[in-house]
Amino acid sequence: MLGGAQKGVEVLITQLTYPFEEKIVRSLRAGDAVKVSGIIWTGRDRFHKHFADGGKLPVDFKDGALYHCGPVVVKRDGEWHAVACGPTTSVRENPYEPDFIATTNVRLIIGKGGMDANTLAACKKHGAVYLQAVGGAAAISAAAVKRIRNVYFLEEFGAAEACWEFEVEDFPCVVAMDSHGVSLFDSVKESSEKKYREFIKK
């Protein structure tokens, strides 16, 4: 079942605002369209490696959001601005994410392409969800970032890999993996494969 994609069922877009309460996050279902507002932090390959190696985290991720994103940013008049900040492919963080979720109680993982069964299990156990941002929508994602509040690891990791603290408004995403063990990617893969087999059989 594809949640929000069900025929004739009108599903309202859920607004999620930081801090993201466990109860609300657990009420989300795969397929729900959401808009995220408030603080989110970016973190990708080097950030996860740093965490896995026992490095200290710069902020408390409890009830927070981690965004797999290597933004294009510029500094104007002493302030950072987001130029393009769409999602990056999430599978590379599969080895680290379950532990990150368990340790921090982060509630939202935002990225592109989905993650593995271990991450799905961690979402279920600890009350988190995986949100798919719209791949390639660089202009819209940059427009959703109202302010860059802070940046961590800029010197060590470089701009694309640093941990940026974004203040976002109505950042559009879809719940792709929920805390009930449902992954939209798995169900779409399964149903499309079935249909494909029918076409190929003819």
Next chain:
Amino acid sequence: MASLTEKLARFIQETSSSIPEDVEKTLVKAMRKEEKNSSARMVLETIISNIRLAREKGTPLCQDTGTLTFFVSESLRKKVTVEKLGEAVAIATKNGWLRRNTIETLSGKSIDTNVCAGAPVVHYVDEPFKRVRLIMKGGGSENMSMQFSLPDVSINAGRDLDGVYRAVMTAIERAQGFGCAPGYLGVAVGGDRACAFEKAKEQLLRPIDDTNPEKDLEKLEKKILKDANALGIGPMGLGGKTTLLGVKLGVLPRLPASYFVTVAYMCWAARRRELKF
């Protein structure tokens, strides 16, 4: 009057920030077909607002500004040189119209101008025109491109149009949403492995609503498009009615021993543009 280099740099900016009208129209039509408030509808609405915002601001549609492939009419070879195109790419990069997007493969170092031997890609085409055409194709979609050698027993594909159908459907099924669906497919039937990928990419220059001069291929394009959209993969692979925007098949001669089907997967941000001289 603007210099040729400036003119070419502006052309690159337009390609990067403004999606072709036919692609946008097809996306809008597809959006209206999806259920209200479904994830597919939301993704397509976001894509369409993104298209409008990027055009208005002149900024890249997608942060992956991709591989730049130029097709230049032979008659312009002396005027629109590889060097001139390189200069234009460097200017476009400096102005933020292109991302610093070229990596020295072995050292992993960034080539900050996006210009070196092999980048951008330039083809001179023998054609009765005076034009420069450009495709910008991102890495996510390029990773989903693939090639089949028929016969392929694993997908029951023989050396005929039914085999071509099976190969292309397999490529779509395997790609799921990873190439930033809904995608646009350029396909080459025949050729050797190398020229077939070039031919497949060249098909991406064709407008969505054009007609294939080969009747059988025209029929097959329609059938693949219809069946692909019945797979339910949907925008970004989250389910929905829109998996593909278009399919374009081209044909090349082949050796008796070979029968390749080569699929170039282009993301929804199907950036292509033509500059007439």
